Amino acid sequence: MAKYSLHINGSLKEVDVAEDTPLLWVLRDHCSLYGTKYGCGIAQCGACTIHLDGVAMRACSIPVSQIGDQKITTIEGLSQDGTHKVQRAWIEHDVAQCGYCQSGQIMSAAALLEDNPSPNDAEIRSAMNGNICRCGTYTRIQAAIRSASNMK
C-alpha cells in the first residue's frame, strides 16, 4: 500500500492503495466517483475514459503510481451542473439507450473538441473508435458531436 495525493476534478484527494491499482478502481472504490465505468479492463471499450491533463485516457489501464500531479478530470468534473456543450448536445439528441457507455463517449468527445473544435465526420469517427456502444447509439453520438462543435 502507498499514499497518493491525486488532483481530481479540481480538488486534492488522498488515497492509500496498492501502487498497481488502476485509476479506474481508485476512482470507483476509493473516491466514490462512479461515473467512470468498467467495461473490459484492457483498454478496448472506452467505458472508463477520463482526461489526464486534458488528454483522453483509459483509466482501467493507468496504474495510480504513474499519475503524479497530472490533473484528472472525470465525467463528474466535466462541468459544474451538466452544462458542458457535449453534455447539452447529448441531451438534445437523446443519445442514451442503456447509458452505460455514455460517460466514456462524452469524455472522448470533449477531448476531441478541445483538440479539434470543428472535426469533420471522418475525424469524429476515428477519434471515437475506441469507445464501444453495445446499444448502438453511434449515429446519435456522431450527430451530437457535430452539434456540440457548433455550440459555444
Place this chain on the structure above:
Amino acid sequence: MSKITHVNRRSFIKVSAATGGGFVLGFSLLSACTSDPIKEPFYGEVSKPEQWNELNAFLKIGDNGVVTIFSPNPEIGQNIKTSMPMIIAEELDIDWKDVIVEQAPLDTEKYTRQVAGGSQSIRQGWTSLRTTGATARQMLLMAAADKWSVAVDELRTSDGKIYHDISNKEMHYGIVAGAAALLEVPENVTLKDPKDYTIIGKGIRNVDGKAIVTGAPVFGMDYHEEGMKYAMVEHAPSFGMSLQDFNQAELRQMPGILDAFPMTLPVEGLHRITEKAFKKNEAVVIVGNSTWSLLKAKKALTVNWSINTSPEDSNMHEATLSALLNEHDNTLRKDGEPERVFSQDLTVIEREYSAPFLPHNTMSPMNFFADVSEDKARLVGPIQLPELSAGLVADMFSIPKENVHVEMTRMGGGFGRRLYGNWLLEAAWISKHIQAPVKLIYSREDDMANGTYRPAYKVRYKAAFDNNKNVLAFHVKGAGIHGGPVFANRFPAGSIDNYLAQDESAASNISTGAWRAPKSNFIAGAEQSFIDELAEAMDLDPIDLRLQLFEKAATSPVGEENDYDANRYANVLKEVKQKSAWGSETPGIYRGVAAYYCHNSYVAQVVDITLENETPRVKKVWSAVDCGRVINPEGAKNQIEGGVIDGLSTALYGGLTFENGTPQQTNFDRYQVMRHLDAPEEIETFFINTSEEPTGLGEPGLPPVIGALANALYKATGKRYYDQPFMNSLLG
C-alpha cells in the same frame, strides 16, 4: 424534506380496464397520514412540494401540483422508464414538465407484469396504464366538484389544472390531491380520444438523460452501502466441470482479501430457467475490500477442476447440427402435399444457413448487491425478471416471499442476459455465507465465459416454382443447440399451398437462453436471404415476390393459424420501397431488402453498402416500422437504430467458438463488435401512421437487417452469404 401520504393498504380494490382489454390492475387506496419519504427523488427543474399525496401505486401528486409517476418495469435501455409514465401522464392530463419519474420497486401485487423481455412492456401495459391515469384524473375531478359544490361534468382539465368555466374558477391538481386520495376508486372511467393527445406521439427525452450525462450512480455497478464487501467468482473454465480444490490458504493471505471459499448453488429442481441457464453452478468465491484486490487474487488463483461431461467444441456443434438436418423429422406444420409437389418436374432451389453461439456482451458485466440473513433478503441491481429471481431466492434460502425485497437499478444493457439471475443468486448465497452485505461483480471475462448464449443454429430452405412464377411448395427445416429456430406459423406459412415446417433440437452442456429477438435473430436473416435468392431464380424483383406472397396470404390464406397480418407486412415493404426509392441505381451503391414480423411489430429494411478496398461499408439503412401507435417517436427511433446496429454487428462479426468446452472470445480484444468507424453513416426510420395498439420495439429492428445486409453483400460481391459471421467468408 417533504412529507408523504402513506400507503397503509386500508383497502385494496381491483379496477378492471375500462376498455375491456382484460387487464386487472392492483390499486392501493391510501389514507392521508404522513411519514418521511424513503429517499429524495431527483427534482431537476421542478420545484419541491411540501406534501405528497399518493393517488395510487403509480402516482403521487404534490401540494404544488408536481406529479411523481412510478415506472413499474425494469429499464434496460429500451426507454420504458420514459414511455410508460408518458401513457399515465397523458390520461392524467398534466404538463410533462411537472412530472418526476421514479423507478418502482418490485411489487407485483401493485404493478402486475414487472418484466423487461419480449418487447412486451408497452403492449401489455397500454390499457392498464391509461386506465390508471384516467382513474386518478377522475378522482381529482370528483374532489374538485366537492370542493366547489358543482357537478363533476361541469369541470374540465388541462395541463394539470381543473377548470369550472361557468364560474371562471381554476386550480391545479395539488390543491385537491389530498382529498382525492381519500375517495372511493371509480369503477368506470372514460379514456381520452387519441386526437386530443398532448404527450403520446410527441418526442419526450429520456427521463434519466441528465443523470446519465453527468455520471450519476444510476447503475447496479454503482450501488454502494456503508460496510458492504466486494466479491468476485471464478467458474470452471469449460462447461461440464466440477470444483475439486484450490489454493485457498494462499488467497486468504493476500492483501485486501477477506475470505475465499467454494460455492455450489443448489439450483436443481428450482425452476426450468435455472436448470437451463445455470450450467456452471460451482465456483470459487473471493471476498475482499476492493475490486482490484479481487482481480489480483483471481490472477493468483489455481484451481483443480474435474471433468464431468465431455467437453464440447465448435466442430462438434457443426456436425451435430448437420446431422439433425439430415436425420430427423419433427414436423411443426404441414399444408397441402409438399412432398408430392417437390417430386414433380419443377425448378427447385435448396440452401443452408448457419449461425454460431453468441454472448450478450452487455456493456456492464453482470453484478448484484445482496444483503441476506436467516429470514430476510434485500437485493439491489439490474434484473429483467425481478419477480422470478425474488422467488428463487425465497425458495433457495427458505425465506418467506414477502421478506425478499428487490430494488431495480438501471441496467447497463440486457438483451436477454439479465433475464437469468444466476449472478443474483450467487450474490445472495455469498451474502448469506459471509453474513454481510456484498456486491458481486463479474469481470468482462467472467461475463462472456459464463453466459446464457444465443443457441447455435442451422436451417435448410427448399422451394419449388413453376414457369408462371408461382411458388408451389416450400420446406423449412431448422436445428438448434439447444432449441430449434423455426416458427411454425410465420411467413411464408399461409402464402404457399404446399408448406412444411420442421424443427430439431440437440442437448448440450453449454447454457443457452434468450438473446435479443430469440430465434428471429437468426431465422429472419436466413429466410430473407433465401427469399432474395428465390426471387432472383424466378426472375422477379425481391420486393415484388414478397408482395405477391402477401397478396395470397391476405386474400386466400392457406391454413388458419397464420401469426401475421399480411396487409400490415406488405405496407411496411411498400413504405420502405418508396422512401428508399427502391429500383433506382446509384453507381457504387449496392442494396438489399428484407422484411420481418416479430414481437407483434412489422419491420422492412433496405441496406445500402459500398465497397472500400474490398471491405463492405454500410452507408445507410432505411427502416419502415409498424409497431402500432408510436408512444415516443424519438425513443422509438433510437430503439430501431440500436436494433439495426446490433443486427449488422452480429451478422458481420458475431460468434463465440468453443475449444475443449471453453469459450474462445472472452473480451473485446478477441470478440469484435461494431464500432464508430464501421457503423452506418445514416439510419432513417419511418413509422406507419396507425391507430393499432402499440407493440414492441426493443427487438423487431434487429432480425430483418441481417437479411438485407446479406442481400446487399451479394449485390456488391456476387457471392451469397450463408454462414454468420459474414466477415469470415468475406475475408476467406
